[in-house]
Amino acid sequence: MIHVKRFAITLFAVLMFFGAAAVIDASAQKGSVVYRPVIVRHYVYDPFWYDRYWFNAHWADPYLMERRERYYRERAVRDARRKLQKDAAKFRSDGVITPKEQQKLAKRQEKYEKAVDKLRKYRRDRNY
Numbered sequence: 001m002i003h004v005k006r007f008a009i010t011l012f013a014v015l016m017f018f019g020a021a022a023v024i025d026a027s028a029q030k031g032s033v034v035y036r037p038v039i040v041r042h043y044v045y046d047p048f049w050y051d052r053y054w055f056n057a058h059w060a061d062p063y064l065m066e067r068r069e070r071y072y073r074e075r076a077v078r079d080a081r082r083k084l085q086k087d088a089a090k091f092r093s094d095g096v097i098t099p100k101e102q103q104k105l106a107k108r109q110e111k112y113e114k115a116v117d118k119l120r121k122y123r124r125d126r127n128y
Contacts (some may be wrong), residue, residue: 083111084111
């Protein structure tokens with residue numbers, strides 16, 4: 001009987017020890033991490049930025065209106081050409097152009113041609 005009591009007390013002590021070790025590693029006792037928001041600003045170059053907030057001189061001056069319109073049309077052509085070249089290089093890099101890639105290239109080509117047509121019409125109307 002004495003050996004059974006000693007065994008039970010020893011077993012109980014071992015269980016208490018492991019129970020205390022489990023409580024020490026509890027997640028409630030760990031520190032928390034606070035993530036603070038980060039402000040990301042994207043700066044975009046626009047030579048006509050000031051007319052958004054103050055007097056728009058381009059509405060009053062026909063020369064400035066013409067310059068602004070020409071700038072945006074030329075930029076549209078430049079951006080469309082850049083996107084078309086980028087996609088064409090990407091699709092041709094593996095040596096095979098799939099039908100889905102052909103459709104995307106056709107859409108890019110169509111957008112580029114529309115931008116070029118708008119610029120040509122603009123220049124034709126203004127005798128450039």
